[in-house]
Amino acid sequence: MVDHAQQLADRIWQRYDRKQRLIRYAVLLATLMVVVWAVRDIDIFWPWVWDAPNQISGLGARMWPPSAEGLNGIIAALIETVHIATLATFLTIFLALPVAYIAAQNTTPNRACLWLGRFILVSSRSVNTIIWALLFVAIFGPGVLAGILAIVFRSIGFIGKLMGEAIEEIDRRPVEAMEATGASKAKVIAYAIVPQVMPAFFAIVILRWDINIRESTVLGLVGAGGIGVILQGAIDTFAWPTVATIMIAIIVLVLIGEAVTSLLRSKVL
Amino acid sequence: MTSSDAPSTAPRTWRKPPFIANPLLRYGLIIVAAVYLVWAFGSLPFNWARISEGLPRAARIFSGGFPPNLERYELLLTGFKESFQIAILATLLGVFLSIPFAVMAARNIAPMPIYIIGRAVIIVSRSFHPVIVAILFVAAVGFGPLAGILTLTLYSIGFVGKLLAEEIEEIDWGQVEAMKAAGAGYVAILFYAVFPQILPRQVGLSMYQLDSNLRASAVVGIVGAGGIGGTLMNAFGRYDYDFAFAILLIIIAVILLSEGVSGWVRKKIW
Amino acid sequence: MLEITNLVKRYGHDEAVLKGLDLKVEGNSVVSIVGASGAGKSTMLRCINRLVEPTSGSIKLNGNELVNLKGAELRRARRKIGMVFQGFNLLDRLTVMENVLAGRLGYVNLYQAISRRYPQDDIERAFVLMERVGIAHYANKRADELSGGERQRVGVVRALMQEPEVLLADEPTASLDPRTSEQIMILLQSLASELSLPVLINIHNVAQAKTYTERIVGLRHGKMIFDGLPADFNKDALDAIYGGIEAPDDAITEPPVEERSHDFV
Numbered sequence: 001m002v003d004h005a006q007q008l009a010d011r012i013w014q015r016y017d018r019k020q021r022l023i024r025y026a027v028l029l030a031t032l033m034v035v036v037w038a039v040r041d042i043d044i045f046w047p048w049v050w051d052a053p054n055q056i057s058g059l060g061a062r063m064w065p066p067s068a069e070g071l072n073g074i075i076a077a078l079i080e081t082v083h084i085a086t087l088a089t090f091l092t093i094f095l096a097l098p099v100a101y102i103a104a105q106n107t108t109p110n111r112a113c114l115w116l117g118r119f120i121l122v123s124s125r126s127v128n129t130i131i132w133a134l135l136f137v138a139i140f141g142p143g144v145l146a147g148i149l150a151i152v153f154r155s156i157g158f159i160g161k162l163m164g165e166a167i168e169e170i171d172r173r174p175v176e177a178m179e180a181t182g183a184s185k186a187k188v189i190a191y192a193i194v195p196q197v198m199p200a201f202f203a204i205v206i207l208r209w210d211i212n213i214r215e216s217t218v219l220g221l222v223g224a225g226g227i228g229v230i231l232q233g234a235i236d237t238f239a240w241p242t243v244a245t246i247m248i249a250i251i252v253l254v255l256i257g258e259a260v261t262s263l264l265r266s267k268v269l
Numbered sequence: 270m271t272s273s274d275a276p277s278t279a280p281r282t283w284r285k286p287p288f289i290a291n292p293l294l295r296y297g298l299i300i301v302a303a304v305y306l307v308w309a310f311g312s313l314p315f316n317w318a319r320i321s322e323g324l325p326r327a328a329r330i331f332s333g334g335f336p337p338n339l340e341r342y343e344l345l346l347t348g349f350k351e352s353f354q355i356a357i358l359a360t361l362l363g364v365f366l367s368i369p370f371a372v373m374a375a376r377n378i379a380p381m382p383i384y385i386i387g388r389a390v391i392i393v394s395r396s397f398h399p400v401i402v403a404i405l406f407v408a409a410v411g412f413g414p415l416a417g418i419l420t421l422t423l424y425s426i427g428f429v430g431k432l433l434a435e436e437i438e439e440i441d442w443g444q445v446e447a448m449k450a451a452g453a454g455y456v457a458i459l460f461y462a463v464f465p466q467i468l469p470r471q472v473g474l475s476m477y478q479l480d481s482n483l484r485a486s487a488v489v490g491i492v493g494a495g496g497i498g499g500t501l502m503n504a505f506g507r508y509d510y511d512f513a514f515a516i517l518l519i520i521i522a523v524i525l526l527s528e529g530v531s532g533w534v535r536k537k538i539w
Numbered sequence: 540m541l542e543i544t545n546l547v548k549r550y551g552h553d554e555a556v557l558k559g560l561d562l563k564v565e566g567n568s569v570v571s572i573v574g575a576s577g578a579g580k581s582t583m584l585r586c587i588n589r590l591v592e593p594t595s596g597s598i599k600l601n602g603n604e605l606v607n608l609k610g611a612e613l614r615r616a617r618r619k620i621g622m623v624f625q626g627f628n629l630l631d632r633l634t635v636m637e638n639v640l641a642g643r644l645g646y647v648n649l650y651q652a653i654s655r656r657y658p659q660d661d662i663e664r665a666f667v668l669m670e671r672v673g674i675a676h677y678a679n680k681r682a683d684e685l686s687g688g689e690r691q692r693v694g695v696v697r698a699l700m701q702e703p704e705v706l707l708a709d710e711p712t713a714s715l716d717p718r719t720s721e722q723i724m725i726l727l728q729s730l731a732s733e734l735s736l737p738v739l740i741n742i743h744n745v746a747q748a749k750t751y752t753e754r755i756v757g758l759r760h761g762k763m764i765f766d767g768l769p770a771d772f773n774k775d776a777l778d779a780i781y782g783g784i785e786a787p788d789d790a791i792t793e794p795p796v797e798e799r800s801h802d803f804v
Contacts, residue, residue: 130488141316182645
């Protein structure tokens with residue numbers, strides 16, 4: 001055992017020659033310096049840090065026990081949250097599929113479309129849901145529409161990117177066979193591409209729906225509907241026991257969402 | 270061969286077998302889906318009067334936003350600096366703290382009661398969107414980057430801890446048994462037989478988590494937990510759209526850059 | 540009648556893969572095309588239905604020039620050229636019947652194609668052909684549940700559904716075990732006479748080529764170096780085609796097991 005370990009160690013030391021070892025030390029040193037700089041420079045009032053455990057447990061104590069008051073409102077808000085996630089996922093499908101189609105190397109009509117598709121996907125993915133929500137609340141006012149649009153705009157990038165990759169990974173041979181029968185482009189897509197990407201499509205949409213449930217719990221914090229609205233309300237009025245109830249409700253919702261997605265996955269795929 | 274070759278039996282028909290064989294279930298599902306869509310759309314409170322003002326407002330916002338204005342770049346730099354600091358410190362703390370929680374949440378090395386606690390911590394920290402956690406930490410420890418660091422640390426523990434726990438559950442058990450045979454204690458086994466197997470992954474994971482924390486640090490600021498998100502929220506709140514769009518564009522650029530760097534580093538390591 | 544004149548194919552600026560081929564196939568003859576990997580067999584076949592764009596030359600099917608066709612005209616021409624592939628190229632997740640009916644895609648409209656509502660005549664023809672090759676009872680099975688030989692039968696029926704005027708087969712037996720590949724060769728041979736259809740078969744199994752086809756064309760480095768009856772295909776011809784590329788000793792009696800790749804130098 002010891003001998004073996006020694007051999008292993010010898011081999012590892014051979015793998016990292018002098019130069020590599022220097023690089024490793026340099027990286028370690030640089031990381032250390034960055035951390036030291038971050039700790040010293042960050043705008044934190046340190047006494048608060050030492051006091052933080054007290055504050056957090058204090059807040060925890062104020063939340064306990066969770067209050068059952070307003071439970072009906074919470075459940076209604078949860079349902080609204082699910083509606084937002086579901087409707088948004090549903091709408092996204094129609095917008096994301098054409099984008100995936102033009103953003104996939106092997107189906108895109110031309111290079112301009114390819115880059116347009118990629119631009120849409122990148123901008124959609126780089127902006128967080130809550131920032132999209134901020135924008136749509138400014139445009140359409142507070143409410144569920146802003147929330148739905150925020151989720152849709154963020155999900156286009158996710159579903160579009162993964163579907164585009166699925167399209168790029170298809171087996172080319174059936175496509176060739178369909179072209180050889182004299183089928184038009186649309187028929188080739190319907191026969192040789194759609195059936196091949198179907199399983200990926202279901203998996204991706206189910207996965208995104210699960211993510212969207214989580215995301216739609218925070219939309220309300222910027223006024224875009226769902227459970228977040230009453231969470232913000234409860235925090236603003238220092239109704240801590242209600243906050244605790246809402247938090248528990250969110251966990252339950254997320255766990256139910258996970259159970260439903262794994263059920264759907266096992267049924268559909 | 271043409272259709273005249275067909276035998277004289279009655280014409281055979283063929284229809285595609287439906288996706289769901291049971292017609293009751295098939296039509297039932299379609300009806301349920303349709304009813305759900307109608308119910309969901311019908312029950313959501315849309316404020317159509319306010320929504321109808323949307324287009325002119327959008328025009329005003331976008332015309333106010335272009336060209337993006339970088340005059341107050343100092344504010345922007347401060348915001349980004351704080352976001353970086355939050356992301357770095359939270360990643361470091363989160364990646365280290367995720368190790369004990371991952372050990373607790375690995376079925377093969379943790380006793381049952383500990384396992385339940387470990388899993389519960391990971392499930393709870395994964396269930397909450399970081400923004401919700403942030404708003405609670407802001408309530409507990411006040412506005413500023415401290416709340417952001419705490420939030421993202423918890424977020425990292427949830428994500429890294431879950432992956433790491435799965436990794437521990439799949440380790441090569443032979444090494445553990447070898448250590449046990451040599452009479453090693455629990456802690457010695459952890460350090461000599463478990464950690465060496467999982468640590469190489471931990472380095473790659475922390476790069477991934479740094480990237481993901483940087484993204485998240487841009488949004489926790491929206492509820493007051495420090496960083497560029499706060500700057501963005503302020504700009505939006507003051508209808509300062511040209512500055513807001515400048516921030517947004519730079520956030521996108523930084524995220525793309527960080528994604529590229531993180532991907533490059535992970536490729537180098539693995 | 541299929542008439543190929545001076546066919547040249549060059550990928551980029553590399554050496555041409557096909558260097559001026561001439562070939563005429565008439566009536567219901569079954570022609571096998573033999574040659575080592577990289578000799579240009581596959582490229583030649585794909586030039587005929589324009590899955591590969593020929594660089595120059597002329598290909599006429601029953602008098603119609605195929606080389607300059609575009610868009611809808613090309614698709615109309617492709618309907619008349621059936622193709623059978625080495626890897627079967629089936630739509631794995633669809634049923635056998637859908638795969639077979641896909642041969643009619645050039646004839647039906649988009650709605651019929653997507654909703655799978657094919658004309659009664661097509662469905663009848665599909666059943667007749669599937670019965671002919673012995674796969675009718677699989678109509679509603681998924682294509683990937685079938686064995687290799689059955690899958691290739693689906694491929695053949697799909698090509699015949701096009702009511703082709705010529706059938707191209709690109710290594711139709713290379714993915715099959717020896718017994719199944721003999722069956723497929725017999726099938727192609729008998730279908731050619733039943734439907735009076737010229738068939739071009741790329742094949743590297745010289746023994747099968749000699750047994751099941753009535754004319755052998757040998758390619759080497761993009762040039763035709765043999766064209767004649769199986770009886771005339773002797774050791775010299777074999778050496779000329781495969782010489783220095785793979786061991787030809789027993790290729791006349793036994794099928795070569797593996798095709799070796801060959802690079803142009």
